[in-house]
Amino acid sequence: MAGLASNRNACVSEYWSSQGWNINWRREIRGGAELSQHSQLMSCIENMCTNLDQDTWQWKFGDEESFTVRYVRYSLDVSRLPFASIATRWCKILPIKVNVFVWRAMLNRLPTRTSLDHRGIDMESLLCPCCNNNVEDSNHVFFTCNVALELWNRIEMWLDLHIPEFVNIADMFEWIDEHDGGSKQWRILNTTCVTVIWILWMYRNSVVFDGTTIKKHQLFDMVVLFSYNWFCNRNSKGRINWNAWMQNPRM
Template sequence: MREFNLALLGKWCWRLLVDKEGLWFRVLGARYGMEGGRIRDGGRRGSSWWKDITRIREGGELEGGWFGDNVSKRVGDGSDTLFWTDPWVEGIPLCERFGRLFNLAETKSQTVAEMFLRGWGVEGEDQSSDRWQWWPDPDEGYTVRGAYQILTTQVSATMDDAEKLIWHSQVPLKVSFFVWRLLRDRLPTKANLVTRGILSPTAHLCVSGCGTVETAHHLFISCSVFGSLWELVRSWIGITSVDPTSVRDHFVQFTYSAGGSRAQRSFLQLIWMVCVWVVWTERNHRLFRGSTSSSHQLLDKIKLFSFRWLKSTSATLAFNYHSWWSNPMLCLVLV
């Protein structure tokens, strides 16, 4: 039933994209205001129905970005495609791929056609109208039935699967409680604070400066600044995996990505919790202290914290910090 309700709400998200001339769109725009070509989430003034729709639009549901991951903009003459915020290049908005350049842009609501006239070398495919595409069915577009099939057939970890991994004997209790809140989307991210009416709707952007709404999924998984940390961590550990579309799936997949012994799974479980803790701490330092660490500095913190957590519960570790720094998987053989 939940998946069917999400599919129905997703239909409204689709109409937000393809039916901007409709009376209902103008009414919602007048009530909640427009920003970057989109209707704002409304903050405290938003109805529960509208909040549900904006959560799906922003990828804030437990299923992650199932809607946003399946839509893209096909450019015709470029007059109805926002250069920075519409996903017209490989399905990813340029503001996410080039966050710093986006922040420097004087006008963030230019269309592709306008940028072409300004000499950016951007040109549409032809003189037809721009249009939105639903990747699972480009011809028919979004349907409730098709969305329901996506939601019910995608492989997703249950909350029980993830909850079993929260409590780890070598992880500080405060971090386990933090992860518990993260998996339920109860952290005070900017998006959540706007929804609760604590922040104004204009204060919802990620603290990294990437120009995207700061949801939990964005901050820990898809942010162009913090998200790059996962690739560095995988390189350090020596594993390969992809980033699933939900925080919960990411936790479970990362923990089991190396297969192997229980010790390896326990290690990856710990590393994942170190990573999200370091990201959240860095987020707060940027927000409240104005200090900034690079991705490699954050990786160094992950190495240091993980070693300290292991050391605190096993004073007789058979490896030193240098060995842990250079080859953690090899160190596990010595545990």
């Protein structure tokens, strides 16, 4: 239809008046395909709103009409970032990488086999690489896998403390926060439990990527050593003798 316009270079305002569209054609619109195209054109533009103001870019993503980087970032955060119903935990006794690991675990963002499968990554098997008995998600790796159950039993004997069967990581932290004994006992228990899931994740990765460079019988000793180093070297509110820690840090 552009070829039939009397002025191909005309501005939109030249074809628009208060009464509506007034397009000047070089000749009468004929029937057939030409008439059909003309009808389609008028149908597309009849509901357009125009004015005599200078054209400007407008932002229609939300309530603000003007474009701002701040609102773009906010919109992306709302649509892309996961929502957590539980507060983020940050413990200064633990290394930054371990705190980040805990944060990802609480948001169910660890790359377990079921998590990767949900993201469309083709997996040869969804079974836990450590036990091959159940599908692998973070709750299984940390609490229901045979390797995890055996390690938690040894931690229970070491601390001389009944540790319930946790459903998930939020359940574990809820139990820690409700445990009596003061701030020092809380720091010891929190450090120890987080060390357990960190070591279990290290072991899982060693099975998947390194051909089990970490042996299962080493896990308990690694928990004792890692938790002691983190608690004593990063804790400004007191140290514990190594021999006492090996016996029972809660005593």
